[in-house]
Amino acid sequence: GENVEQHPSTLSVQEGDSAVIKCTYSDSASNYFPWYKQELGKGPQLIIDIRSNVGEKKDQRIAVTLNKTAKHFSLHITETQPEDSAVYFCAAPGKLQFGAGTQVVVTP
């Protein structure tokens, strides 16, 4: 079955700096790679996703990159702001599995 490993588990960044979270997966047949953001006391919400036919996708300050050869995909947040503080999850939705999550803390 699919295994999804996510690193790091916690990430503390200064406001304005960049943050990068990485997920590795095992199923080479995977073709969809989403990232969810969970704010305190709320359910996760999809923030960006990518399909296997592209290598990168951007949406304002966030981007996702995919390396199918190495079987990993990453979330990039640039110019971080306090409202970016949350837990971020990657997922392997074909197997309904989520990564363990990354707690991002943006300090002013």
Add this chain to the structure above:
Amino acid sequence: NAGVTQTPKFRILKIGQSMTLQCTQDMNHNYMYWYRQDPGMGLKLIYYSVGAGITDKGEVPNGYNVSRSTTEDFPLRLELAAPSQTSVYFCASSRQGSYEQYFGPGTRLTVT
């Protein structure tokens, strides 16, 4: 649209008690899911459903039951609550053909 709604928001149960966590979605999604999230951990799939009348086990189904009599509702039943079931429970839904899941706000359950 209200999206995915869950009740109750919080609940404290004694060991051995039973309860039903309610989940409703108004997006006409075929697929619905139940996850549990333990502190500092990711989401573990308990049960899922691909349509009314159809349910299947996820990664951690023991101690839980589900039913899906309508498209909108997907209740989760705990029959004999145990301390190991202390967790935050999330319901989610997705439309057929899409992997994007829409999550409810969660139910925080404590079993003492």
